[in-house]
Amino acid sequence: MIRFLVKRILLTVPTFIALIFLVFVAIRLVPGDPVEVRVGEHGISPERLALLRHELGLDQPVWKQFLDYLWQLGHGDFGRSLSTSNSVLGEFFTLFPATLELAAAGMLLAVVLGIPMGVVAAVKRGSIFDQGLMGLSVAGYSMPIFWWGLLLIMLVAERWGLAPVSGRLDFVRFDYDTPTGFMLIDSLLSGEDGAFVDALRHLMLPAIVLGTIPLAVIARMTRSSMLEVLSEDYVRTARAKGLSPFRVVGLHALRNALIPVVTVIGLMTGTLLAGAVLTETIFSWPGVGKWLIDAISRRDYPALEGGIILISALVILVNLVVDLVYGVINPRILHGR
Amino acid sequence: MSLLDIQNLRVRFATRGGAFTAVDGVDLAVDPREIVAVVGESGSGKSVAMLAVMGLLPWTATVEADRMSFDGIDLLGLSAKARRRIIGRDIAMIFQEPMSSLNPCFTVGFQIREMLKAHTGLDRAGRQARAIELLAKVGIPEPERRLKSYPHQMSGGMSQRVMIAMAISCDPKLLIADEPTTALDVTIQAQILDLLAQLQRDTGMGLVLITHDMGVVAEVAHRVLVQYAGRPVETNGAEALFADRHHPYTEALLAALPERASARRLPAIPGVVPGQFDRPKACVFSPRCRFAFDLCREVAPTPAGPELGRALCHIPLVDGVPTPVRAEAYRLRQGVPA
Numbered sequence: 065m066i067r068f069l070v071k072r073i074l075l076t077v078p079t080f081i082a083l084i085f086l087v088f089v090a091i092r093l094v095p096g097d098p099v100e101v102r103v104g105e106h107g108i109s110p111e112r113l114a115l116l117r118h119e120l121g122l123d124q125p126v127w128k129q130f131l132d133y134l135w136q137l138g139h140g141d142f143g144r145s146l147s148t149s150n151s152v153l154g155e156f157f158t159l160f161p162a163t164l165e166l167a168a169a170g171m172l173l174a175v176v177l178g179i180p181m182g183v184v185a186a187v188k189r190g191s192i193f194d195q196g197l198m199g200l201s202v203a204g205y206s207m208p209i210f211w212w213g214l215l216l217i218m219l220v221a222e223r224w225g226l227a228p229v230s231g232r233l234d235f236v237r238f239d240y241d242t243p244t245g246f247m248l249i250d251s252l253l254s255g256e257d258g259a260f261v262d263a264l265r266h267l268m269l270p271a272i273v274l275g276t277i278p279l280a281v282i283a284r285m286t287r288s289s290m291l292e293v294l295s296e297d298y299v300r301t302a303r304a305k306g307l308s309p310f311r312v313v314g315l316h317a318l319r320n321a322l323i324p325v326v327t328v329i330g331l332m333t334g335t336l337l338a339g340a341v342l343t344e345t346i347f348s349w350p351g352v353g354k355w356l357i358d359a360i361s362r363r364d365y366p367a368l369e370g371g372i373i374l375i376s377a378l379v380i381l382v383n384l385v386v387d388l389v390y391g392v393i394n395p396r397i398l399h400g401r
Numbered sequence: 402m403s404l405l406d407i408q409n410l411r412v413r414f415a416t417r418g419g420a421f422t423a424v425d426g427v428d429l430a431v432d433p434r435e436i437v438a439v440v441g442e443s444g445s446g447k448s449v450a451m452l453a454v455m456g457l458l459p460w461t462a463t464v465e466a467d468r469m470s471f472d473g474i475d476l477l478g479l480s481a482k483a484r485r486r487i488i489g490r491d492i493a494m495i496f497q498e499p500m501s502s503l504n505p506c507f508t509v510g511f512q513i514r515e516m517l518k519a520h521t522g523l524d525r526a527g528r529q530a531r532a533i534e535l536l537a538k539v540g541i542p543e544p545e546r547r548l549k550s551y552p553h554q555m556s557g558g559m560s561q562r563v564m565i566a567m568a569i570s571c572d573p574k575l576l577i578a579d580e581p582t583t584a585l586d587v588t589i590q591a592q593i594l595d596l597l598a599q600l601q602r603d604t605g606m607g608l609v610l611i612t613h614d615m616g617v618v619a620e621v622a623h624r625v626l627v628q629y630a631g632r633p634v635e636t637n638g639a640e641a642l643f644a645d646r647h648h649p650y651t652e653a654l655l656a657a658l659p660e661r662a663s664a665r666r667l668p669a670i671p672g673v674v675p676g677q678f679d680r681p682k683a684c685v686f687s688p689r690c691r692f693a694f695d696l697c698r699e700v701a702p703t704p705a706g707p708e709l710g711r712a713l714c715h716i717p718l719v720d721g722v723p724t725p726v727r728a729e730a731y732r733l734r735q736g737v738p739a
Contacts, residue, residue, distance in 0.1 A: 300496070301502045305489040305515065306486065396551070
């Protein structure tokens with residue numbers, strides 16, 4: 065177990081170096097550098113341009129810049145944002161809880177609804193419920209996120225007034241410290257009346273929008289995996305033991321059927337963390353997705369590089385956790401190693 | 402009174418190509434302490450008949466019978482819930498593929514204790530003790546340690562022993578073994594068979610042994626039901642059956658035993674068991690029967706008397722010679738016009 069962990073972590077080191085290199089080169093291939101973007105259309109004297117570039121180290125050859133950056137990273141220094149002069153690490157972790165909260169809520173919704181829906185569809189295959197659900201899941205999967213988000217804002221928020229349009233909290237009504245950055249937790253800690261409900265209401269629509277695609281994928285995946293497992297010999301054995309259908313399906317079959325579903329959940333959690341760019345933009349959700357998009361348009365090299373590296377680290381971490389969860393669900397995987 | 406009493410069992414499957422009758426008019430009675438072998442090639446509906454008793458057929462199956470009772474309880478009219486109380490406790494079943502019949506996600510111990518939890522009032526410690534006792538009973542060394550094993554850590558023979566331990570955990574009155582040795586190595590086959598026979602002797606349970614191996618039948622069975630294409634073609638005591646076979650199919654099955662081969666080529670029954678669309682109208686075995694004549698292809702035979710093993714044949718064999726028992730068959734056979 066420990067050996068497996070150490071091996072997995074060591075294997076991520078080359079992945080990281082390759083990743084940093086890719087990000088580093090790709091951003092420099094985009095026309096325009098931070099100085100040019102900041103100068104904009106006003107123009108600048110060539111001497112001043114050269115001076116600014118020298119200050120930022122942009123006059124060095126790219127390989128030198130890369131090595132310098134690696135050296136800097138090696139000391140745990142992600143640098144400062146060129147646009148705000150704040151430390152990249154600080155900015156990232158100020159915004160990250162918002163993204164994490166949204167991703168967790170969306171994923172929770174998708175898992176809690178998707179797995180039971182898939183199981184019921186598989187058990188009642190061919191029924192109206194099954195056909196309806198699979199039709200809906202195609203719709204959910206292929207629906208453009210921005211359209212779905214706007215539709216919900218128009219109907220649920222505007223017409224019915226059931227949820228706020230944007231943001232994480234009604235800052236006109238509430239004002240309190242946010243020590244954890246997770247609005248749901250902070251609102252509870254604040255002790256302010258109604259703050260938690262308000263935070264929850266703000267989270268509702270973005271979570272639904274973000275969770276829609278994972279929900280569709282998880283429901284389909286669970287259904288097909290379950291259909292396969294239900295015809296396995298060991299499910300017949302479980303029935304032959306005289307166990308209740310609930311136990312046969314919910315324990316003996318589901319435990320096996322979950323293995324591919326967990327993979328999908330892991331992969332999707334990764335993409336959700338990488339910033340639900342569209343969802344965050346539609347709902348003005350102050351998370352890292354929106355921050356990264358801004359960093360690209362400002363050619364904010366340190367923010368972009370740092371942000372992508374941090375997110376990648378998180379995605380790799382999630383995948384590691386998924387691998388460990390496999391082992392818990394299916395002992396064959398751990399013993400096989 | 403018979404432990405298991407089945408009369409005129411019919412199982413139909415709804416398929417895309419229409420209804421398919423997998424079991425057609427099977428009678429089977431199993432007494433306590435009796436080993437009954439159900440014999441036939443793949444596709445003759447042996448497993449389906451027994452799965453019907455267990456209530457384990459998929460929803461596409463329709464089960465009908467004049468009578469299907471176990472220990473005086475009518476299985477046909479039983480609710481699913483009431484049947485689940487009997488299944489596993491009083492009637493247990495083991496299957497052909499032991500490796501895939503155990504759930505890969507749970508330890509052997511969990512799967513045995515689960516059965517005990519479902520059907521007995523034993524507490525946690527009692528279940529653990531009983532599980533150890535059961536593994537020892539089926540000849541698994543270091544039972545306490547083995548309980549913590551997962552199915553993939555065990556061999557096929559070991560897995561089948563675990564399946565047997567699980568099946569006998571609640572002291573069933575009837576055990577149905579569906580080709581329990583087919584997937585195993587030849588050396589292990591004999592061990593598993595001996596184990597089943599010994600457990601049957603010790604506990605006095607009834608045992609239905611589904612097999613296509615006449616050698617297995619000869620070794621353990623008290624009584625034999627030969628099934629072909631869903632129909633019972635011959636039934637008799639094991640001794641009587643091995644002394645003289647009355648249905649050509651039974652004769653052919655026995656002749657196909659490799660041990661009996663004298664020529665260079667192994668003997669085989671030509672052709673295959675007919676499927677859904679190529680069932681002959683009259684005698685289902687006629688296309689493969691070396692004694693078949695006009696009548697066999699035109700009129701369905703009726704079972705002969707018990708002295709001829711209820712052979713479903715116009716001309717049951719006596720000492721290997723076709724013997725027309727009905728006048729009509731006799732005349733046709735002899736070419737004498739009616």
